[in-house]
Amino acid sequence: MNLDLNGLLTFWARRWDDILELLGEHLTVVAVALALAMVIGVGVGMLVWDKPFPRSTVIAAAGVALTIPSLALLALLIPVVGLGWTPTVIALVMYSLLPIVRNTVVGLREVPPAIMESALGMGMTPFTVLLRVQLPMAWPIILTGVRVAAQLTIGVAAIAAYVAGPGLGQFIFQGLSSLGSKNALNFAVTGTLGVVILALVVDAAFVAITRSTTSRGLRA
Amino acid sequence: MPKQPNTAVLQIAGKTSGALIELDHVTKQYPNQPVAAVQDFSMTVQPGELIMFVGPSGCGKTTTMKIINRNTAPTSGSISIDGRDVLSLNPSELRRHIGYVIQQIGLFPHMTIAENIGVVPKLLNWSKEKTNDRVHELLTTVGLEPGDFAHRYPKQLSGGQQQRVGVARALAADPPVMLMDEPFGATDPITREKLQAEFLRLQASIGKTIIFVTHDFDEAVRLGDRIAVLSNRSQIEQFDTPANILTNPANEYVSSFIGLGTAIKRLVLIPVTEARLGPASAAAGGTTTIRTTDSLRDALDALVLTGLPALAVLDEQNRAVGSISVDQISAVLGTEVPVLAPTAEV
Ligand SMILES: Nc1ncnc2c1ncn2[C@@H]1O[C@H](COP(=O)(O)OP(=O)(O)OP(=O)(O)O)[C@@H](O)[C@H]1O
Numbered sequence: 001m002n003l004d005l006n007g008l009l010t011f012w013a014r015r016w017d018d019i020l021e022l023l024g025e026h027l028t029v030v031a032v033a034l035a036l037a038m039v040i041g042v043g044v045g046m047l048v049w050d051k052p053f054p055r056s057t058v059i060a061a062a063g064v065a066l067t068i069p070s071l072a073l074l075a076l077l078i079p080v081v082g083l084g085w086t087p088t089v090i091a092l093v094m095y096s097l098l099p100i101v102r103n104t105v106v107g108l109r110e111v112p113p114a115i116m117e118s119a120l121g122m123g124m125t126p127f128t129v130l131l132r133v134q135l136p137m138a139w140p141i142i143l144t145g146v147r148v149a150a151q152l153t154i155g156v157a158a159i160a161a162y163v164a165g166p167g168l169g170q171f172i173f174q175g176l177s178s179l180g181s182k183n184a185l186n187f188a189v190t191g192t193l194g195v196v197i198l199a200l201v202v203d204a205a206f207v208a209i210t211r212s213t214t215s216r217g218l219r220a
Numbered sequence: 221m222p223k224q225p226n227t228a229v230l231q232i233a234g235k236t237s238g239a240l241i242e243l244d245h246v247t248k249q250y251p252n253q254p255v256a257a258v259q260d261f262s263m264t265v266q267p268g269e270l271i272m273f274v275g276p277s278g279c280g281k282t283t284t285m286k287i288i289n290r291n292t293a294p295t296s297g298s299i300s301i302d303g304r305d306v307l308s309l310n311p312s313e314l315r316r317h318i319g320y321v322i323q324q325i326g327l328f329p330h331m332t333i334a335e336n337i338g339v340v341p342k343l344l345n346w347s348k349e350k351t352n353d354r355v356h357e358l359l360t361t362v363g364l365e366p367g368d369f370a371h372r373y374p375k376q377l378s379g380g381q382q383q384r385v386g387v388a389r390a391l392a393a394d395p396p397v398m399l400m401d402e403p404f405g406a407t408d409p410i411t412r413e414k415l416q417a418e419f420l421r422l423q424a425s426i427g428k429t430i431i432f433v434t435h436d437f438d439e440a441v442r443l444g445d446r447i448a449v450l451s452n453r454s455q456i457e458q459f460d461t462p463a464n465i466l467t468n469p470a471n472e473y474v475s476s477f478i479g480l481g482t483a484i485k486r487l488v489l490i491p492v493t494e495a496r497l498g499p500a501s502a503a504a505g506g507t508t509t510i511r512t513t514d515s516l517r518d519a520l521d522a523l524v525l526t527g528l529p530a531l532a533v534l535d536e537q538n539r540a541v542g543s544i545s546v547d548q549i550s551a552v553l554g555t556e557v558p559v560l561a562p563t564a565e566v
């Protein structure tokens with residue numbers, strides 16, 4: 001079974017609209033999951049960063065979630081939430097939490113003691129210090145966590161087709177399930193290539209986002 | 221509308237010049253430390269007084285200051301500002317009315333210089349214009365051109381410039397009390413002297429109650445209304461005016477801290493006009509002259525530098541009012557120096 005480049009190009013030409021739609025879905029499901037994971041992860045990080053026991057518990061729990069094989073996790077979610085977007089988003093959020101929570105905690109804790117002391121010494125409340133000093137200073141580190149989560153979830157999302165989830169996984173699964181047929185390889189290759197390209201583009205986007213949202217005073 | 225600060229804080233907040241600070245038998249024992257960092261420390265600082273803390277590294281100067289603004293809770297003892305027990309006040313609101321320059325400066329790296337200075341005004345809900353005006357005024361006061369510095373970030377400043385921003389930031393909301401932990405430590409001698417002069421001029425007009433930590437005894441003599449010489453566990457070895465400490469050190473410890481050259485150090489404190497000046501004709505010409513506003517130390521400096529027997533002293537209107545020589549300087553010290561024997565007081 002050989003990959004026929006001409007056949008692939010014809011396949012792309014014919015399926016171009018489908019490809020774009022799946023790419024769009026893939027990007028959307030990842031973005032939705034990351035946004036949710038950021039709200040939850042940064043929020044939890046802000047709650048636990050200075051409390052040793054809750055901090056290690058949360059990070060350990062997020063770590064455990066990451067070790068569940070994605071196929072198994074998706075399968076487990078079907079009886080609870082059914083098929084489609086919902087189990088996909090839940091699974092992606094669970095995978096994203098560890099890098100985001102951990103980097104939030106690290107970032108908030110890394111603010112030098114002198115900065116904390118002067119912030120409190122000037123009359124900021126601990127909550128104001130968190131919002132106006134620690135979060136902005138931790139921001140590049142938090143974004144790095146989100147970036148790692150993005151890479152992770154773009155890959156995992158491809159498997160979500162297994163629970164009838166959105167995205168390029170549909171092509172990959174279609175290819176795998178029809179091996180031997182004329183277009184099987186074209187489906188699988190297109191889906192895989194799409195995932196890789198999406199991952200590269202998103203990563204580049206994160207570099208730009210990090211640059212433009214980090215204070216100039218913090219940039220090296 | 222933020223929640224109303226309690227009335228006790230408002231009392232402190234209402235004033236911009238000096239408040240009375242009293243520390244009463246204050247002890248601070250850090251956990252797992254063999255000895256207390258501050259032990260049984262009592263001191264009364266009068267409104268508008270500038271108190272210098274001098275003492276060796278680790279003797280508890282920083283800890284004592286941190287107790288005043290509640291950055292550290294005392295193990296026992298009480299602290300009051302204008303008669304209000306600070307332990308009963310909301311710590312964050314209290315601190316907005318105590319300017320605090322920490323030893324490590326601690327500027328916020330993600331904020332511009334203007335934003336750093338504007339932190340407390342913002343906490344106090346000042347308007348943008350008022351904050352802006354204040355930031356510009358303060359940058360000028362500490363000798364940093366606002367147009368050049370306001371929009372820079374801390375990392376774009378030298379250590380000494382950062383320290384000046386730290387001082388400006390502490391002064392921002394015009395607090396009645398200032399705690400300054402080695403604020404000029406990172407500046408070269410020339411800049412430091414300029415800052416000291418500027419600081420004295422400023423203090424003369426704003427009259428805050430200031431506690432100022434320094435390792436530099438000359439700085440303490442130059443700036444302080446009173447100096448507290450501290451030893452380990454923040455023990456007060458002597459607490460008196462610079463002149464009294466120089467002429468009458470309480471014990472060996474204080475003497476050793478003052479170091480050599482007490483006579484010369486004292487001259488800094490004495491204006492030329494204290495000397496019985498010689499006739500203007502005694503000045504052997506030369507271009508170097510002394511002003512009536514100079515200190516005897518300046519006069520001695522000039523005499524040593526020029527090698528002349530006497531120099532002319534000019535008043536504000538550049539009129540020669542007399543001359544000064546080394547003998548006349550010695551005479552001033554001679555009449556002032558009592559016995560140098562250690563005394564048992566304090
Ligand atoms: N957070 C802390 N925990 C435990 N011990 C501390 C703590 N902070 C200070 N100490 C100890 O308390 C003592 C007094 O420290 P402090 O910082 O007040 O000294 P200092 O006089 O300001 O010294 P320096 O001139 O070096 O700044 C020191 O022995 C120090 O080791």
Ligand SMILES: [Mg+2]
Pocket residue numbers: 281282283323401
């Ligand atoms: Mg100190």
